[in-house]
Amino acid sequence: MKTSVTIKDVAKQAGVSVATVSAVVNEHKKKVSLSQESRERVLTAIKTLSYKVNTQARMLRTGRSNTIGVIASDLAQPFTAESVSLIEQEVNVRNYSFLLSDILNSKGLEWRYIDLFKQKQVDGYLFIGASNEFDNKAIVALIENGIPVVLTERDLHEHSVPCILVDNVKGAYLATNHLISKGHERICFISGPESNLITHERLKGYRKALAEKNLTHFEQLEPAHGMGLKHGYDAANKLLCSQPRPTAIFAFNDMLALGAMKALREAGLRIPEDIAIVGFDDVPVAEFAGIPLTTVRQPRVKMCHIGVGMLLDILEHKYPKGYYAKVILPPELIIRQSS
Amino acid sequence: MKTSVTIKDVAKQAGVSVATVSAVVNEHKKKVSLSQESRERVLTAIKTLSYKVNTQARMLRTGRSNTIGVIASDLAQPFTAESVSLIEQEVNVRNYSFLLSDILNSKGLEWRYIDLFKQKQVDGYLFIGASNEFDNKAIVALIENGIPVVLTERDLHEHSVPCILVDNVKGAYLATNHLISKGHERICFISGPESNLITHERLKGYRKALAEKNLTHFEQLEPAHGMGLKHGYDAANKLLCSQPRPTAIFAFNDMLALGAMKALREAGLRIPEDIAIVGFDDVPVAEFAGIPLTTVRQPRVKMCHIGVGMLLDILEHKYPKGYYAKVILPPELIIRQSS
DNA sequence: ATGAAAGCGCTAACAG
DNA sequence: CTGTTAGCGCTTTCAT
Numbered sequence: 001m002k003t004s005v006t007i008k009d010v011a012k013q014a015g016v017s018v019a020t021v022s023a024v025v026n027e028h029k030k031k032v033s034l035s036q037e038s039r040e041r042v043l044t045a046i047k048t049l050s051y052k053v054n055t056q057a058r059m060l061r062t063g064r065s066n067t068i069g070v071i072a073s074d075l076a077q078p079f080t081a082e083s084v085s086l087i088e089q090e091v092n093v094r095n096y097s098f099l100l101s102d103i104l105n106s107k108g109l110e111w112r113y114i115d116l117f118k119q120k121q122v123d124g125y126l127f128i129g130a131s132n133e134f135d136n137k138a139i140v141a142l143i144e145n146g147i148p149v150v151l152t153e154r155d156l157h158e159h160s161v162p163c164i165l166v167d168n169v170k171g172a173y174l175a176t177n178h179l180i181s182k183g184h185e186r187i188c189f190i191s192g193p194e195s196n197l198i199t200h201e202r203l204k205g206y207r208k209a210l211a212e213k214n215l216t217h218f219e220q221l222e223p224a225h226g227m228g229l230k231h232g233y234d235a236a237n238k239l240l241c242s243q244p245r246p247t248a249i250f251a252f253n254d255m256l257a258l259g260a261m262k263a264l265r266e267a268g269l270r271i272p273e274d275i276a277i278v279g280f281d282d283v284p285v286a287e288f289a290g291i292p293l294t295t296v297r298q299p300r301v302k303m304c305h306i307g308v309g310m311l312l313d314i315l316e317h318k319y320p321k322g323y324y325a326k327v328i329l330p331p332e333l334i335i336r337q338s339s
Numbered sequence: 340m341k342t343s344v345t346i347k348d349v350a351k352q353a354g355v356s357v358a359t360v361s362a363v364v365n366e367h368k369k370k371v372s373l374s375q376e377s378r379e380r381v382l383t384a385i386k387t388l389s390y391k392v393n394t395q396a397r398m399l400r401t402g403r404s405n406t407i408g409v410i411a412s413d414l415a416q417p418f419t420a421e422s423v424s425l426i427e428q429e430v431n432v433r434n435y436s437f438l439l440s441d442i443l444n445s446k447g448l449e450w451r452y453i454d455l456f457k458q459k460q461v462d463g464y465l466f467i468g469a470s471n472e473f474d475n476k477a478i479v480a481l482i483e484n485g486i487p488v489v490l491t492e493r494d495l496h497e498h499s500v501p502c503i504l505v506d507n508v509k510g511a512y513l514a515t516n517h518l519i520s521k522g523h524e525r526i527c528f529i530s531g532p533e534s535n536l537i538t539h540e541r542l543k544g545y546r547k548a549l550a551e552k553n554l555t556h557f558e559q560l561e562p563a564h565g566m567g568l569k570h571g572y573d574a575a576n577k578l579l580c581s582q583p584r585p586t587a588i589f590a591f592n593d594m595l596a597l598g599a600m601k602a603l604r605e606a607g608l609r610i611p612e613d614i615a616i617v618g619f620d621d622v623p624v625a626e627f628a629g630i631p632l633t634t635v636r637q638p639r640v641k642m643c644h645i646g647v648g649m650l651l652d653i654l655e656h657k658y659p660k661g662y663y664a665k666v667i668l669p670p671e672l673i674i675r676q677s678s
Numbered sequence: 679a680t681g682a683a684a685g686c687g688c689t690a691a692c693a694g
Numbered sequence: 695c696t697g698t699t700a701g702c703g704c705t706t707t708c709a710t
């Protein structure tokens with residue numbers, strides 16, 4: 001690998017100064033006035049030498065990295081993985097890079113991660129998903145230091161932080177109401193961990209649907225101890241011991257629902273005849289479950305698009321200082337055969 | 340955010356020169372001789388000022404980024420997502436960073452990605468998974484330029500490139516043989532796309548098992564046009580039209596198998612009574628399928644550990660120039676109820 | 679419109 | 695053992 005070509009080489013080749021080269025390279029940023037001629041010359045020199053700016057040097061000089069830190073709550077969750085993939089696209093389109101971390105791999109070490117990213121000079125942070133493991137204080141500290149932060153699929157109620165969310169209350173309402181309309185009264189909510197704010201939102205929607213039909217006395221909660229298949233399985237097994245048994249389940253997310261379905265099957269229960277179930281997210285595998293899973297779809301693509309867009313816009317000062325917005329997107333009930 | 344503290348500040352605070360500070364910061368790298376005293380002084384200064392090295396500046400100076408480029412074939416595949424998560428851990432442990440790209444999002448643009456990463460000065464590349472979309476020429480070009488590259492779950496037969504693989508021939512053999520031992524003779528292989536080298540390996544194992552029992556004349560191949568659930572579904576539907584129908588299926592991977600199961604179910608076939616099926620990978624959801632899926636487990640954790648380890652070791656010149664190895668790990672047959 | 683030059687924070691000779 | 699200093703490649707005043 002021959003040593004890379006620098007701005008100097010280009011300048012020499014084009015017979016201009018480095019300043020001029022820099023000017024044409026960064027042309028888009030400022031309305032500079034360059035003569036057509038030197039512009040052309042520089043451009044061809046760049047092409048013939050196949051010059052690429054050294055991002056390191058630029059970062060050092062400008063103090064900006066054009067990189068965002070993406071902190072995911074659990075990459076192993078299909079929903080999260082897809083989000084990361086989408087984010088990657090958006091970030092690329094806008095000519096940024098991103099550093100990724102999966103906080104599930106470092107329970108309690110979120111501070112260390114943020115620190116690490118800070119050291120790498122990320123310009124801003126994107127948090128996706130709300131793992132129970134995560135200490136919100138770390139995010140708050142960021143905000144208080146004026147560092148741009150955007151959250152998707154996660155919220156921080158009492159703070160002025162931009163976040164992109166599906167309407168969780170409405171989604172849960174839709175799911176629960178659908179179950180009620182199918183004639184169910186005893187509907188159990190397999191919730192996420194207590195510490196998860198989103199769980200509370202969905203609980204609200206669940207309760208609202210129940211209340212509307214005067215079913216509040218049938219409310220039944222079964223908190224899962226995590227977000228994975230196994231946790232859904234365990235929760236369902238516990239729930240199955242309750243008397244009288246619910247005739248329907250609304251699970252916090254699809255993975256929990258899929259896990260629960262295994263327990264239901266093992267208990268010899270038919271879905272949806274003996275017990276109906278609906279999930280949340282609409283991960284790809286939901287459609288391919290033994291009994292295709294009814295679920296509430298989140299507008300993933302839009303959420304990621306808006307989330308990244310907003311963060312980068314903030315970084316590029318396209319909003320007034322202190323600006324923030326909470327964007328709430330509509331959920332969509334996808335009815336399949338599990339209900 | 341107050342302007343960050345530099346090595347100069349530390350030097351002043353500790354009453355030493357920047358060189359000394361730099362020396363203690365990079366202590367581990369070289370057997371420098373520092374007096375206990377100044378070392379202590381520097382260390383406390385660092386702590387009180389909470390100094391963090393500016394990675395940008397260091398990169399610029401050293402020409403190394405301590406960053407690797409991870410190029411995944413399809414993040415939406417659970418197996419890949421988990422690998423990324425694992426890789427993240429390994430990379431962190433060794434104090435590196437990684438840039439991630441998902442080439443499925445940029446069909447045919449692998450060159451652009453590599454270029455982008457090159458511009459970000461990544462020290463080496465880790466390719467994971469073998470999407471059919473990917474043009475191996477891009478990898479070959481890297482290798483020929485002497486840039487460190489390691490592949491996991493992917494191979495480049497005629498090139499001297501380090502790669503970490505499960506024994507795909509053996510895995511497929513195990514799966515097929517298991518099916519044969521259950522009394523099956525007509526076993527169809529739902530293969531991956533033609534262009535995928537791994538598919539050929541698994542095909543070999545499949546054929547070997549068939550040949551051993553003189554079942555070669557029953558060989559039946561149904562290539563899937565991708566690696567997703569839908570592709571498995573489509574492949575199975577096509578396969579179901581063949582007469583006589585196979586009594587068992589060996590699918591290239593779990594997602595394909597899960598997709599196929601949906602088609603089987605829709606056709607009114609009982610699993611495993613009417614038709615048995617086994618997958619490959621052992622993704623978490625395999626165990627939670629309507630009929631828990633028999634599959635061949637890949638030693639994910641080990642593969643990622645070795646892969647990252649090898650790449651970083653190469654970067655740190657722990658191997659002689661030109662060194663490479665192909666590491667083949669043993670697969671494990673996980674028998675569940677789908678067979 | 680363009681060039682000269684300073685300097686971002688760091689490391690690595692080289693002196694002392 | 696420690697300090698001085700010269701850049702790494704780039705952007706950005708400030709002159710011209």
